[in-house]
Amino acid sequence: DQQVKQNSPSLSVQEGRISILNCDYTNSMFDYFLWYKKYPAEGPTFLISISSIKDKNEDGRFTVFLNKSAKHLSLHIVPSQPGDSAVYFCAASNTGNQFYFGTGTSLTVIP
Amino acid sequence: GAVVSQHPSRVICKSGTSVKIECRSLDFQATTMFWYRQFPKKSLMLMATSNEGSKATYEQGVEKDKFLINHASLTLSTLTVTSAHPEDSSFYICSAIRGGGEKLFFGSGTQLSVL
Numbered sequence: 492d493q494q495v496k497q498n499s500p501s502l503s504v505q506e507g508r509i510s511i512l513n514c515d516y517t518n519s520m521f522d523y524f525l526w527y528k529k530y531p532a533e534g535p536t537f538l539i540s541i542s543s544i545k546d547k548n549e550d551g552r553f554t555v556f557l558n559k560s561a562k563h564l565s566l567h568i569v570p571s572q573p574g575d576s577a578v579y580f581c582a583a584s585n586t587g588n589q590f591y592f593g594t595g596t597s598l599t600v601i602p
Numbered sequence: 603g604a605v606v607s608q609h610p611s612r613v614i615c616k617s618g619t620s621v622k623i624e625c626r627s628l629d630f631q632a633t634t635m636f637w638y639r640q641f642p643k644k645s646l647m648l649m650a651t652s653n654e655g656s657k658a659t660y661e662q663g664v665e666k667d668k669f670l671i672n673h674a675s676l677t678l679s680t681l682t683v684t685s686a687h688p689e690d691s692s693f694y695i696c697s698a699i700r701g702g703g704e705k706l707f708f709g710s711g712t713q714l715s716v717l
Contacts, residue, residue, distance in 0.1 A: 534708035535646070
């Protein structure tokens with residue numbers, strides 16, 4: 492049973508526009524959420540995270556929003572750049588002992 | 603920042619041979635390491651959780667006798683794919699948690715191709 496879901500397998504955005512990647516989860520016990528970026532044939536790299544006590548965390552062009560009541564989080568990238576083209580995984584954790592990943596969304600930023 | 607080194611990055615082997623993949627935390631002690639497998643266009647699938655000094659915990663459906671995991675020290679975990687077959691061909695990734703931390707640090711992955 493997939494506890495973390497990314498329902499959009501792919502997303503294309505024009506350079507300079509906003510990219511919004513969505514993630515839903517089912518387990519209300521998750522208290523920490525992360526986004527990872529992955530290029531082909533490489534391991535994922537950490538992008539940004541948010542604790543369940545917050546509803547927003549911003550780091551440069553990347554902002555993660557958390558809606559606990561809807562069990563939904565999203566990653567906003569603005570402005571989008573061609574180098575942002577990658578697969579983005581959201582992940583959720585409860586107390587850091589176990590991490591559950593979504594299926595990923597492939598983002599293509601068109602120059 | 604924390605660095606996790608995974609070696610080799612690519613391996614091609616004949617069917618029936620065994621392949622060992624190493625995962626090292628270079629600048630921190632990793633009490634817990636994870637091994638993932640990624641199939642094309644699919645998520646990272648957790649194979650097992652490796653705790654230093656104890657037996658690994660395997661996810662349902664993962665054959666523990668086929669995928670041997672050894673976490674002998676706080677900086678090294680190994681995954682051995684025994685008697686590899688073409689269906690074992692995949693991208694394997696390790697990750698590690700720094701003690702007391704909440705983030706995963708990933709290795710660069712190993713592309714295994716079994717002929």
